[in-house]
Amino acid sequence: MTNTTSPDNDDFCENISDFKTSTYPPVYLVTFILGFTENVFCLYVFLKLYKRKTEFSIVMVNLAIADLFFVCTLPWRIYYYWKGSILNFPPSFCRFMFYALYLNMYCSIYFLTLMSVLRYFAIVHPLKYLKYRTIKNVLILCIFIWVFVGVVASPLLIEDNSIAKNNRTICFDPKNKINRKIYSMNLISLPVGCVIPFLIITICYIFVLKTLLTSKAEHDKQKCSRKKAIAMIIIVMVIFLTNFLPYHILRTVHLAMNFHGSHSTNQVNCFIQRSVVITLCGVAFNTCLDPLLYYFGAESFRDKLRSRRTIANNQI
Template sequence: MVTPNVTNNNICTINHSIHQTVSPPIYIFVFIIGLPANCLSLYYGYLQIKAKNELGIYLCNLTIADLFYLFSLPLWLQYFFQHDDWTYNEQLCKICGILLYENIYISVGFLCCISMDRYLAVVHPFRFYQFRTIKAAVMVSVVIWIKEILMGWLIFQNIDISKDSESHTICFEHYPIKDWEHRFNYYRFFAGFLFPFSLLLFSYCGILRVVRKSHGTQKKTKVQIKCLVSNTVIIFLVCFGPYHILLVIRSLFETTCMFAAKIFNVYHFSLLLTSFNCVADPILYCFSSESTYQNLVKMRDSCLTCLRCFRTKKKECNQLKTPETLTKSSSVPVDEATRLNKLQSANEMKDSSTISIDKL
């Protein structure tokens, strides 16, 4: 039962039990799955950059933003396990809070860049080529980071910590919200969510129109592209939609502790939904690619080959090396190389579709 009251400093004290029951398992899941997934995503982005693909710039920046957020999760977990009592200094609280909130808008910014890059690649492959270069992607990325750093600095200057009725140090939360937060929340909704979502919807609708009219694209590839596009839009809405809608509701109606208490659990659950974006990004933008799957298969085969070679060498050390065994052992790499060459030749002979899932 949520029981709000007002302290002597006119700060609401609300039951934060959701932070001890729901938040820890979700944050632990996101951290365990998101950290290795984003590390692989960063490697995939590096391969894209190495191949002179501007999409790799956006993927690397998106992944870096997610990793910054993931690294702050252990501190938030300790905060929740201590019943919302921040034991570190105030500056670290502000930094962790900025990483938590600004990761949303850095991610949204680069998701828009990826969607627009895909739109231009599929719908206008030659007309706007100057916007699809490594140099252009770097410039856009710098603008996004500067913008969000400035917004983070604004929050850093205005936010502070407070005490509840049990003398716990509350980090990065105020109930009811302050006057400057009302205006800032409107900006976050329109510029940080609604406008990017409109761009996302516009770009993917354009892609679907081209894919539907393409006669050279295989039916299976069309289905894959449609699933990728629809899943991207759905995940964007699920991860960011509820949080931003509740931001507007809080800005419109949160003037008392009573309303803050009523909306507290729903609002913080919507905030938890945004963390799933760190898991969804690598799956949607990296591991859904056919080339990524092939790279992972090659990585797995290389590991298995190394393991077999290690076992073979260990076994040979315990045996007498006769001329016959030496001949057999020397023939293994030749057979393996022959098999790999045949597979590579077969892959090169495969026909490519007009619109490939890797282009998306």
């Protein structure tokens, strides 16, 4: 029989709170510094230096905005854990922090998927469906992604994720109040928000790699474009395989164990909880890895940086 009341988190892992306190603040601090600096700089390059907008630059601008929005919430998360996991803000603030996390994560996943599909058509079918691959259509798709993810994640703005415990209010720990709604949302988000996009990206890049490896690069420019495309493929696959996919799998296992009242050993439960913490840090740090895609994936991004550096050196 399903148990809708989850067991106490500390019964599974006595030191999980201390582990979070020692893990999240330093990772979030580094992520905030790097992620904020990198994404602000990339937005400056895309919006200020790019005279001609492309489909890829439109997607990358939206990805940078999503990452920047999330990293701007990290100082409050750092403060929360630094104060010993005590919420000094209204419960609505806790809900907003949850919403910001998942809004960024799933927007990033869908923007990466869209970027991969565009790369597939640009390399495998450069002339096919060309009339549909316009800046206007890509912009509409980006807006649709924002609206879709924003609406689907909106229940997190309503669901109270904070909990009163030992005369303090705990936030950022929804499994303490796991219910059928949260559990069902997770079961939907696993395939729709992670597995299906990952399969689409994998299929696209299999055909892209096949095309790149079987075609002849006669000029240095073609060789350079091939290397950039392969580098982009590697970066996207690494992001998914090390960040998004492990987090979704472990989160699903952990929530299922709580929702169904698992009787697994404390060692197993503690391992799962610590793994969720580590993979969530990886999801957050993804905001620092996305700018690598701009460097390797955006047309003339490196040229813009070089020209800017040359102008700066001439002015010295």
